[in-house]
Amino acid sequence: MILVLKQGIGEEEIEQIRSILRQEGYLIREMSTGDETVIGVVGKVSRDLRFFEQLPGVAKVVPVSRPYKLVSREMHPQDTVVQIGDVQLGGPRIVVIAGPCAVESREQAMTIAKKVKSAGAVLFRGGAFKPRTSPYSFQGLGEEGLRILAQVREETGLRVATEMTSPNQADIMMKYVDVIQIGARNMQNFELLRSAGRLGKPVLLKRGLSATMEEWLMSAEYILSEGNEQVILCERGIRTFERYTRNTLDLSAIPIIKNLTHLPVVIDPSHATGIREKVSPMARAAIAAGADGLMIEVHHDPSNALSDGPQSLYPEQFEQLMRDLYVIAPVVGKQLDFAYLEKAAPASSLPSVKTGGRRRAVFAGEMRAFAHKAASQFFGSDINIDPVPSFRDVFREVKEGNCDFGVVPLENSLTGSIHENYDHLLEYDVRIVGEITLRIVHALIGHPGTELNAIKRVISHPQALEQCRDFLERQPEWELVAARDTATAVRRIKEGGESGEVAIAAREAADLYGLSVLKEGIETNPRNYTRFAVIAASAVNNGPRKKSSLVYSTSNKPGALFDTLQIFAENGINLVKLESRPIHGKPWEYMFYVDLEADVESNELAEVMRQLSEKTEYLRVLGSY
Ligand code: PEP
Ligand code: MN
Numbered sequence: 001m002i003l004v005l006k007q008g009i010g011e012e013e014i015e016q017i018r019s020i021l022r023q024e025g026y027l028i029r030e031m032s033t034g035d036e037t038v039i040g041v042v043g044k045v046s047r048d049l050r051f052f053e054q055l056p057g058v059a060k061v062v063p064v065s066r067p068y069k070l071v072s073r074e075m076h077p078q079d080t081v082v083q084i085g086d087v088q089l090g091g092p093r094i095v096v097i098a099g100p101c102a103v104e105s106r107e108q109a110m111t112i113a114k115k116v117k118s119a120g121a122v123l124f125r126g127g128a129f130k131p132r133t134s135p136y137s138f139q140g141l142g143e144e145g146l147r148i149l150a151q152v153r154e155e156t157g158l159r160v161a162t163e164m165t166s167p168n169q170a171d172i173m174m175k176y177v178d179v180i181q182i183g184a185r186n187m188q189n190f191e192l193l194r195s196a197g198r199l200g201k202p203v204l205l206k207r208g209l210s211a212t213m214e215e216w217l218m219s220a221e222y223i224l225s226e227g228n229e230q231v232i233l234c235e236r237g238i239r240t241f242e243r244y245t246r247n248t249l250d251l252s253a254i255p256i257i258k259n260l261t262h263l264p265v266v267i268d269p270s271h272a273t274g275i276r277e278k279v280s281p282m283a284r285a286a287i288a289a290g291a292d293g294l295m296i297e298v299h300h301d302p303s304n305a306l307s308d309g310p311q312s313l314y315p316e317q318f319e320q321l322m323r324d325l326y327v328i329a330p331v332v333g334k335q336l337d338f339a340y341l342e343k344a345a346p347a348s349s350l351p352s353v354k355t356g357g358r359r360r361a362v363f364a365g366e367m368r369a370f371a372h373k374a375a376s377q378f379f380g381s382d383i384n385i386d387p388v389p390s391f392r393d394v395f396r397e398v399k400e401g402n403c404d405f406g407v408v409p410l411e412n413s414l415t416g417s418i419h420e421n422y423d424h425l426l427e428y429d430v431r432i433v434g435e436i437t438l439r440i441v442h443a444l445i446g447h448p449g450t451e452l453n454a455i456k457r458v459i460s461h462p463q464a465l466e467q468c469r470d471f472l473e474r475q476p477e478w479e480l481v482a483a484r485d486t487a488t489a490v491r492r493i494k495e496g497g498e499s500g501e502v503a504i505a506a507r508e509a510a511d512l513y514g515l516s517v518l519k520e521g522i523e524t525n526p527r528n529y530t531r532f533a534v535i536a537a538s539a540v541n542n543g544p545r546k547k548s549s550l551v552y553s554t555s556n557k558p559g560a561l562f563d564t565l566q567i568f569a570e571n572g573i574n575l576v577k578l579e580s581r582p583i584h585g586k587p588w589e590y591m592f593y594v595d596l597e598a599d600v601e602s603n604e605l606a607e608v609m610r611q612l613s614e615k616t617e618y619l620r621v622l623g624s625y
Helices: 012-022 049-053 105-119 143-156 167-176 192-201 213-224 253-260 268-273 276-288 315-332 339-350 370-379 391-399 421-429 462-467 469-473 486-496 508-515 561-570 603-614
Strands: 002-004 027-035 036-042 060-064 080-082 086-089 097-101 122-126 159-163 179-182 203-206 231-235 265-267 293-297 360-364 382-390 407-414 431-439 442-448 458-460 479-482 501-505 516-520 529-536 547-554 576-583 590-595 619-622
Touching: 002 012, 012 027, 012 036, 036 167, 036 462, 049 060, 086 097, 097 105, 097 315, 105 122, 105 143, 105 315, 122 143, 143 159, 143 167, 167 192, 167 253, 179 192, 192 203, 192 213, 203 213, 213 253, 213 382, 231 253, 265 276, 268 276, 276 293, 293 315, 315 458, 360 370, 360 391, 360 576, 370 382, 370 407, 370 431, 370 529, 382 391, 391 407, 391 529, 407 421, 407 431, 421 529, 421 576, 431 619, 442 486, 458 486, 462 469, 462 479, 462 501, 486 501, 486 508, 501 508, 501 590, 508 516, 516 547, 561 576, 561 590, 561 603, 603 619
Parallel strands: 097 122, 097 293, 122 159, 159 179, 179 203, 203 231, 231 265, 265 293, 360 382, 360 407, 458 479, 458 501
Antiparallel strands: 002 036, 002 060, 027 036, 080 086, 407 529, 431 529, 442 501, 442 516, 547 590, 547 619, 576 590
16 A cells, blocks of 8 residues: 655654554555655555554555555556666666577677677676476586676676576575576566565566466566565566467567556567567567567577577677667667667766766756757766757867766758757867767647647747647647747746646656646657767767768869768768768858768778878868767
8 A cells, every 4th residue: 555645744753654564564665756755555454544544644545456566556656777787777778688598608608798799788698597398408507607697797898687596596696697587487486586586686577488467567576575676577478379489479568567567678589489580570569669678589600509599699680680779769769879888887987077076968958858858868867967058058068178978969850950060060179979869759738737729829949830830730820939949938838827828849848847748749740850969078988889970071173072982882881971061261162071880980990081081181080989
């Protein structure tokens, strides 16, 4: 049950309630959900509800209707984010766990780990204790396998996940492993669940072969009841009458589970399908359906794998899958970042090189504007994110060392480049160290209860009004008013208090100001994305760098631009953007802005860059990221 406490209750009174509940033998979970203080009470309730209602300081008592309590969303409305080293599973970043079915040797594990890491995986998987259907199949390397996993972590920085099959393994799991996996066959091994719960490490709980979602959540409840809330649910296919696949992947588990519980959910398409060719389509579908992550079996030599070779992806297939997920994730409001691991580490552990305090990033506009959302998705919660008045201020703050990073929009998929920022990139000597693509979903925002037919005025940034033109044209009597940015428009609605006024902005802006979303997805074209660049005063990223941005000018001779492009073509380098901008003060002369799918600062491309500099009059690398 949930006790909602009276507003403004003092700490002394809360302590009294706590001590009564403890005396009665209940487990207590405290939550603060915005303005309410709430205590979750778990255990066998032998008292009448009225006993709790009359406790001093209690405003109301809400029974939890589900059989699982700690796991339920009623008890814990916000998403749980599981922290694994520097990586967060359950936030806006997609987390991909990859590796072989079983650890076979140090060499095998290390080879695969390096490959999956360079493709963007952030956790390594590999079984050391393999519960196989046949007692004659390979059973895993045991503790030696765990030692190899620990070496993989040491050498690559990837955190490691492995299956625990017996409470006897508790000590060695503590010693070597970061995420404890409970296998499908052990989902209802309650002794094992309790033992894993007590270790205090994140637990990945696979759904049993024939378990209902409720049974699965009850198993998670065992782990949470040991005081461990760091639980990840993993759907890996269930047993049905269908024999074309090894199991049947229950993708509907994603929205259902996310509704019933606050715990993150991960999909394992490898064990679900059992067939290599089916793994990538199901992985893509899982991300589109809202999964927080994936667990994928990868092997460099699957035909000689000691287990599950036929369902293991080749590293090249895995890399292609990751590139596809990179494109899909923003559609559902998430991100896949190939260099997540490198980025997460300094963001959380190091103080700011600029100010000595917490790291700081700035963006132009108001809190909860789209640029703020981009910055929060890129950096997570380990950094201060502050607004400044203009794009120029972002560049200036970065250049002058008042912050570590800046986030600026470079282009929109419908309206094209934000030229001002391209010009600033040239003027200020800063580096692009990352990029993030955000899907722009516009919402109509007003005071709670505003009816559409009562609207008189719509306020927003002119570009947002333009992007919602079809919707707005259906309401010709609405007056359209421009604001500096979308979040400013929402603030004006809040402060104005006039019920006939509404704003167009991101849903997050409505949440910030306690306003309602009257209608969402009102943009004319749903393929509305903005690409933001993350800038810093100097290069910071040591991780995989898949892209580079350059700016150059050529001589005014026939074929001069062609000569530069030929260098890319001959070296198999994919050009993903080419734009020209006038050079200030030199009428009819242009700078070319080029994005390439390559790390032009790597040693392998040194010769290519030398050739390019010969064919250009001015050449600058804006960044590789
Ligand atoms: C595994 O992930 O290695 C495994 C054995 O999976 P499951 O428990 O889902 O069969
Ligand atoms: Mn396997």
